[in-house]
Amino acid sequence: MPVTKVEIRRGTYYDSAVLMQLQAQLKDLDNVLTAAVMMGTVANKDLLKQNGLLTDSVAAAHPDDLIIAVAGTDSEAATSALTRVDELLTRRQGSEQTDYRPKSLSGAVAQAPDADWVLVSVPGRYAAGVVREALDLGKHVFLYSDNVSLENEISLKTVASSKGLMVMGPDCGTASINGAGLGFANQVRRGPVGLVGASGTGLQQVMTRIHELGGGVTHAIGTGGRDLRQSVGAITARQGLNLLSRDPETGVIVIISKPPSPKIVATLLADARQVAKPVVVYFTGYSTAVATSDETNIRFATSMEHAAKLAVSLTEEKASSHTSPQLPTFAAGQKYLRGLFSGGTLAYEALLALQNYLPEIYSNVPLKAEQKLENPTTSKKHTIIDLGEDEFTVGRLHPMMDNTLRLERLAQEAADPEVAVILLDVVLGHGAHPDPAAELVPAIQSAPENASDRELKFVVVVVGTNEDPQDMSSQVERFKAAGAHVETNINAAADYVGRLFSDSAESAALPPVDLSVLQRPLDAINVGLESFFESLQNQDASVLQVDWKPPAGGNEKLMSILERMKKS
């Protein structure tokens, strides 16, 4: 009769690869039906249950406990298998060690002082300590480990950035430096595309497709999935983008990420607009509104496949020069946009498109609930109002026919010393006001009278055709004559407005990372998964493996005592 025996080991550390191999070896033993070697997490216990290995002691195991479960043909077989565990573990560890290996990171640095990089893939709870040590030793870090706290990520990246060092990760699956792949990395042709990616397999997918489409890659800089959160501030992504912008081999830059926080979107895109190279952006699942022929150097992709295609096609294109609009000189206190719309969808499209410049726009039809205006009749910071919403139209003609409300609001906004730009839509056509310019132009012309100490910029999007009853070209000319900037599509208008505010999204530059890190052949020290060491060896990169063991043999109690002794 099959019998399951279980051993629980508490507070001891083994490399995941070692555990995988132990499990395979146990399964291969005579009279063993199945075996499982895994940590006591909820998911793993569930798995053991499905395999009929859930004993009482398995059920009681903690996430930090190592479970070794063996089902044998009889009790003796199971017990005998368990007695061989230590022997199997020892045999495995002996089999691979060939060269002398430093026992510590500092020892490794002494042995390989020119190594630029430290690769860290030890379990999450030990990783921050190793990274801190690497930064103290002046090394850049590729941090594969997951389960590293957000607080640690922030403090490590802040320290690194101040030293001009990079921390790629935590949970960074992929990077490629000067042709050498770190972590999981495909072998791709060298070429002019440089990538920054907060998503591991996203980077891999785009890189492999670039290769398949005939393109090639300079470098791929991983950031880890949380780098683009506001609390982390995209430190690594910004360092990477800046590095690639200075790298003469990189002609096109691709940025891939799950949707960053709104402020980070604006910051990163502001950084990207400063780059004198095309930048392809794919924020997976990010919704925005962009026309394809952007007047900036930024191209938004709609999928990973699209990002790869854009990157390859842009390397073949001559980079077009992007002229910035002539910016008005706003007075010191002039900071805000006020959009007064008669068209609901035009207002919504403007909000979507302006996200790429201004992270926080209040509205009566906001993209996010927290940006809902408490009182739609009073603007707040950047504001876009849809005056055609029901709240404004009960018993009143639609603002496309009746400008009364808009004229009053326009005067109110023009009188606000914090307002810099007023954006209006003018929708022509049958059913609409017979001559909107007749009412709006005088209001635009009289606005500066109330704002003589500052420049108020009007941007008008005229939606219409030359066959409309209002005579579109005359409408456009009259708005232009009044000093307004006029566009005929909301996407272009939103881009123009965004660029008027481009300063506001810029964040202080980070200390630059020395470009030499991309120019020297990869030279690294690996702490953790042996397969990453082997992988770099296979790529003929210079790499040194540290024979790392957790402090105090992984005993958490002892570790915390040691830590306290260190500090005191």
Add this chain to the structure above:
Amino acid sequence: MPVTKVEIRRGTYYDSAVLMQLQAQLKDLDNVLTAAVMMGTVANKDLLKQNGLLTDSVAAAHPDDLIIAVAGTDSEAATSALTRVDELLTRRQGSEQTDYRPKSLSGAVAQAPDADWVLVSVPGRYAAGVVREALDLGKHVFLYSDNVSLENEISLKTVASSKGLMVMGPDCGTASINGAGLGFANQVRRGPVGLVGASGTGLQQVMTRIHELGGGVTHAIGTGGRDLRQSVGAITARQGLNLLSRDPETGVIVIISKPPSPKIVATLLADARQVAKPVVVYFTGYSTAVATSDETNIRFATSMEHAAKLAVSLTEEKASSHTSPQLPTFAAGQKYLRGLFSGGTLAYEALLALQNYLPEIYSNVPLKAEQKLENPTTSKKHTIIDLGEDEFTVGRLHPMMDNTLRLERLAQEAADPEVAVILLDVVLGHGAHPDPAAELVPAIQSAPENASDRELKFVVVVVGTNEDPQDMSSQVERFKAAGAHVETNINAAADYVGRLFSDSAESAALPPVDLSVLQRPLDAINVGLESFFESLQNQDASVLQVDWKPPAGGNEKLMSILERMKKS
């Protein structure tokens, strides 16, 4: 000293245009400083306050009350202005009536029996009744009015659809039928682009841009903003799409809307895939993942401007024929997809792309909180699992290196009789498993043994290059030899999978609307805003204005009594 006098009229109805004119006339009277005529909504009261017209009686007014406020140079001037209100109202109403006008819709239909359309722009609370009457008389409806309840919208559209009639709206700002604009509509060139729009100014923006880019429009069918909610079921949008698909003059179709509910996205796109014409889709603010060279007839736009450009460029293109994949014959109970991913971003991208086919996919990394799997080890309906999430990887190698977990899960899914398709990613490259096919192919081959009564379709996306250590072409060939469909990018794989399930998103076809409604010159009866009547006259369309008054003179109490008498 300026004095403000206010008159509140309760429960009386006036056309908004009449009120606007009354306000202008009051302002023009001698010794009147300013005047306001508006309903007592919160927003309007706020506005009156800003204009210094907020008296106690204004503050106490209800949203249904008409406020007439006049500020005069003195008390006498204000009072005298108010006494002239009725005279001004009468004069205005008398001034325009020239021809005989029917007093009721049925009278109008008797006078113009061939009119296909009834345009309704009376205040929302009266609108449903007028629409119901129009449907009873066998007419299509363009319903401009807002403030119509969702319940009324559903019941009106359900009735209309059963009769092969359309209700565009409520809150439908724009439409164009055979060159004649309804509501707010630009004059655009006739041409091969037909549009369906749940957004008024969205339609106008795209139409004007199509015109400016040299293209032209057959028809634009408005739906109202709520049509694409699940409760309404996109009845009008589906009718419109179907009509345009049958219209020989329409070569390219554009659909514009704010993001519909997920089920409606799938339904509408399933409808669109059946159309033998290119369909450009722009769901403002909808996030998805689509490669640009779709293998379907559907093209997603990234902005209104992009939608216009796509529409124009597609009319110039020869329509390419889209071959459907050879579909396996699934058994009756086989309904679900199970995706087992090692790459987190690949899983996320698959979820994003598959939204366009399958509205509800459960996951441990879901797009929406309500689609989070309660237990990641157990699938539910359509499921996509990221096996690289922390919950699965504590103390275990990443699934790109260690297939154990995936093989177990694969066997579990294959044994589930409800499973039709299993989607896997295989990520090659340095650091990854040296030969994933060696482990996964036998599992794929043995799966049918446990599923002899049904066909299990495997779809594998292999992410790698021909320079990767695993020999990509051999990996691909071995998966193909095992009967799997293989792609090298997740976007193509997701589209393939989606098409395998294309039946499931299809909804029952609605009774077709007779195509003649698009082929006859517009012939309409207008109930409500006189400006829409004038606008159609200016376009030389055949139109008849009803001299409409609300039932019981707009007295709500009397109306409900009349309503009850009718029913009994």
